[in-house]
Amino acid sequence: MTDYFKYLLSPLILAAHGYGLYLGGVYAWTGLALLLGVLLFDAFLPRDYTMRDQRYVRIYDVICAVTVLCSFANIFFYAYLVGHGHFSGTSQLGAFLSMMFVGFVIGAPPVHELFHREEFVLRWLGRIGQCLIFDPWREITHVVTHHMRVATPDDPDYARRGDTVYGHILRTFPGQWKESYHLEKMMWTKRGRRWYDLRNAWVYKAATLLSFTALLCALGGAYGALLAIASLLLGPRMMLEVFNYVNHYGLVSATPGRFEKRHTWNHITPLTRILALEITNHAGHHEDSYKPFYKLEPDRNGPVQPQFLLVVLLALVPPLFFMMIKPLLKHWDMHYASPQEREIARRENERAGWLELNRPDPQRDLPAGIWSAA
Amino acid sequence: MLSPEMNAPEARHERCRITVRGRDGEEQSFEIGRNELLLKAAIEQGIDYPHNCRVGVCGACKTRLLSGRVSPMVDLALSPLSNAQIEDGFVLACQAKVRSDLLVEAQLGRQALLPVCTVSSRVTRWRRLPGEVIDLRLKLDTPLRYHAGQYATLAESGSFTRRSFSFYDPPGDQPAQEVGFLIKRLPGGRFSEWLFERDRSGIKIWLEGPFGVMGVDDPDRDALCVAGGTGIAPILSIIGERLKRSARARFTLVFGVRTQQDLFAAEYLQALQAQAGERLRVIDILSHEPAQSGWRGARGLVTDALDDRLGLDFSAQAAFICGNYGMVEAVEKKLLALGVAPERIHADKFLPSGTP
Numbered sequence: 204m205t206d207y208f209k210y211l212l213s214p215l216i217l218a219a220h221g222y223g224l225y226l227g228g229v230y231a232w233t234g235l236a237l238l239l240g241v242l243l244f245d246a247f248l249p250r251d252y253t254m255r256d257q258r259y260v261r262i263y264d265v266i267c268a269v270t271v272l273c274s275f276a277n278i279f280f281y282a283y284l285v286g287h288g289h290f291s292g293t294s295q296l297g298a299f300l301s302m303m304f305v306g307f308v309i310g311a312p313p314v315h316e317l318f319h320r321e322e323f324v325l326r327w328l329g330r331i332g333q334c335l336i337f338d339p340w341r342e343i344t345h346v347v348t349h350h351m352r353v354a355t356p357d358d359p360d361y362a363r364r365g366d367t368v369y370g371h372i373l374r375t376f377p378g379q380w381k382e383s384y385h386l387e388k389m390m391w392t393k394r395g396r397r398w399y400d401l402r403n404a405w406v407y408k409a410a411t412l413l414s415f416t417a418l419l420c421a422l423g424g425a426y427g428a429l430l431a432i433a434s435l436l437l438g439p440r441m442m443l444e445v446f447n448y449v450n451h452y453g454l455v456s457a458t459p460g461r462f463e464k465r466h467t468w469n470h471i472t473p474l475t476r477i478l479a480l481e482i483t484n485h486a487g488h489h490e491d492s493y494k495p496f497y498k499l500e501p502d503r504n505g506p507v508q509p510q511f512l513l514v515v516l517l518a519l520v521p522p523l524f525f526m527m528i529k530p531l532l533k534h535w536d537m538h539y540a541s542p543q544e545r546e547i548a549r550r551e552n553e554r555a556g557w558l559e560l561n562r563p564d565p566q567r568d569l570p571a572g573i574w575s576a577a
Numbered sequence: 578m579l580s581p582e583m584n585a586p587e588a589r590h591e592r593c594r595i596t597v598r599g600r601d602g603e604e605q606s607f608e609i610g611r612n613e614l615l616l617k618a619a620i621e622q623g624i625d626y627p628h629n630c631r632v633g634v635c636g637a638c639k640t641r642l643l644s645g646r647v648s649p650m651v652d653l654a655l656s657p658l659s660n661a662q663i664e665d666g667f668v669l670a671c672q673a674k675v676r677s678d679l680l681v682e683a684q685l686g687r688q689a690l691l692p693v694c695t696v697s698s699r700v701t702r703w704r705r706l707p708g709e710v711i712d713l714r715l716k717l718d719t720p721l722r723y724h725a726g727q728y729a730t731l732a733e734s735g736s737f738t739r740r741s742f743s744f745y746d747p748p749g750d751q752p753a754q755e756v757g758f759l760i761k762r763l764p765g766g767r768f769s770e771w772l773f774e775r776d777r778s779g780i781k782i783w784l785e786g787p788f789g790v791m792g793v794d795d796p797d798r799d800a801l802c803v804a805g806g807t808g809i810a811p812i813l814s815i816i817g818e819r820l821k822r823s824a825r826a827r828f829t830l831v832f833g834v835r836t837q838q839d840l841f842a843a844e845y846l847q848a849l850q851a852q853a854g855e856r857l858r859v860i861d862i863l864s865h866e867p868a869q870s871g872w873r874g875a876r877g878l879v880t881d882a883l884d885d886r887l888g889l890d891f892s893a894q895a896a897f898i899c900g901n902y903g904m905v906e907a908v909e910k911k912l913l914a915l916g917v918a919p920e921r922i923h924a925d926k927f928l929p930s931g932t933p
Contacts, residue, residue, distance in 0.1 A: 351633070393660055394660050459737075459739070492650070541695070542697070547735055
């Protein structure tokens with residue numbers, strides 16, 4: 204039964220963060236401090252391969268939906284507080300950074316979870332929830348493009364070997380915009396409509412975003428809305444791309460359109476699994492993107508990266524990230540890649556200038572079985 | 578009040594019964610797991626479900642949902658289905674997650690599915706043909722079985738880029754040790770531009786296949802074959818195979834290219850003609866041949882050659898069509914209007930690919 208309560212961690216942190224914003228001053232840092240503390244603690248915990256209790260699954264859905272609603276309340280509250288001069292000096296910085304990080308770790312996962320769902324209400328909430336990343340077009344390139352072309356350069360979310368996170372961000376956004384336009388155009392063309400037809404999906408998305416922005420303005424004025432939107436763009440929106448950057452980094456697929464569990468990294472420490480609503484338990488999600496988070500089965504032999512927070516922080520310092528990822532990629536090439544993928548990886552290593560990954564070194568190479576659950 | 582999921586409707590029926598009604602009214606049933614993809618599960622059971630790309634691009638697994646519920650993996654407006662087809666209840670089996678028992682309309686094939694294999698190979702022939710076409714022959718490291726009209730995906734060793742091409746040889750009694758493909762240069766096409774850059778003899782190529790169900794028909798039935806450009810490849814394979822299996826079936830092949838300079842398949846057709854004798858009639862038709870040239874043959878689109886002047890009893894023909902998407906759609910429409918039975922039309926539509 205305790206499985207159900209685990210997922211209350213996110214709304215509880217969100218509530219504490221909201222209360223911290225209300226108190227202001229040094230308490231404005233509460234959200235950031237709590238999340239960093241929890242994730243730091245998580246770095247010392249062993250991997251968790253357990254499955255969730257499946258008896259009362261509606262509880263999970265309710266928690267997930269409530270987290271999205273609370274995240275909306277959070278951003279509106281923040282805009283209101285900013286607009287009414289509630290913060291000053293370091294508390295302004297603390298509140299902004301907390302909003303960024305809370306928006307990423309707590310706000311984004313349930314939105315992703317729900318826009319993958321089939322039930323109308325949950326999916327609608329997930330789609331509306333994309334306001335919390337200030338990008339209602341994220342769903343279409345994620346569900347169609349990313350899931351279909353994962354671990355190939357045809358997926359704008361994919362980072363190739365040698366790519367830094369900064370280069371990735373510069374490439375991925377234009378790639379996603381281009382892809383969104385292409386897909387939206389295909390939908391209105393297929394239905395025989397003009398681009399400005401009010402029934403087109405993009406009109407609905409734009410109207411949603413405009414309404415959301417108007418509400419932020421109404422609550423917090425221009426300044427409140429500006430900071431709220433900036434916190435969403437620099438927080439969840441931007442950091443989602445950091446997540447995408449690490450999550451399939453350098454892995455290669457020779458079977459685009461046909462996902463195999465080896466085509467993703469996983470982060471399966473207990474608290475990361477809970478806070479991220481199992482999205483870091485990633486193989487199961489790609490295998491069946493309709494599968495709710497509580498049904499995802501951790502891949503007991505799948506590729507595993509170090510703890511999530513650590514990897515995200517390392518990604519911000521490319522030389523350190525490369526130092527961490529190269530031995531893992533070499534291990535993947537040797538033990539996980541198909542023969543065809545091994546040849547692609549070899550060329551990718553050459554392209555990145557990582558020739559040492561193409562030379563076996565029995566003394567220093569990671570031993571077989573490092574990713575297998577005990 | 579929340580109830581345990583074991584009592585939820587979805588948990589009560591973990592298996593779903595799929596009943597496929599053919600265009601001839603015959604029904605065939607099989608069971609698959611709830612939430613499985615319809616096409617994937619059917620193929621894994623060895624059911625000859627019509628398909629091609631398996632990733633929602635080609636539309637070959639187009640299926641009409643008569644009753645039951647499926648969830649499409651992606652918005653069907655992003656698939657090759659037309660809006661009218663979507664509104665008429667068509668889905669793509671490769672993208673359809675099964676949620677309940679289904680009654681669907683699709684034409685199952687009648688040949689045993691062959692296992693899909695990934696095999697390495699070396700280029701043994703790289704030969705330029707007229708019309709910017711390459712005859713690419715590969716020596717396989719592991720022999721492979723395929724049916725006439727099927728295709729494989731090819732990828733250069735070390736490259737992400739993979740593209741699909743049809744086998745042009747008729748399948749033999751034994752697994753093939755060597756296979757051949759006709760590959761048209763597509764401006765900007767990643768694979769074809771790479772292939773055309775220089776002689777690729779000796780290069781390692783990965784081949785995955787066989788894929789696709791071009792259709793099997795009564796071997797003694799006369800066949801009308803329509804090919805556009807390198808769409809001739811599977812047609813060569815199909816005619817070659819049917820010639821071996823029947824001593825009396827006759828073939829009419831309408832082969833469309835742009836100009837005389839694009840008639841790249843002459844030697845392959847001559848070889849086929851030598852084998853078939855009077856049983857094969859080839860009609861070349863040119864769509865962009867200059868009016869002042871000395872060409873005495875047919876001019877226009879392949880559909881222009883399809884009429885009573887062919888002297889065929891269309892209702893008795895099996896039809897095999899291969900070419901680009903628009904051409905195949907147009908030919909299918911024309912053949913239906915001429916009286917070819919829908920269940921006897923077997924088509925392979927290829928798409929210029931930026932897609933996987």
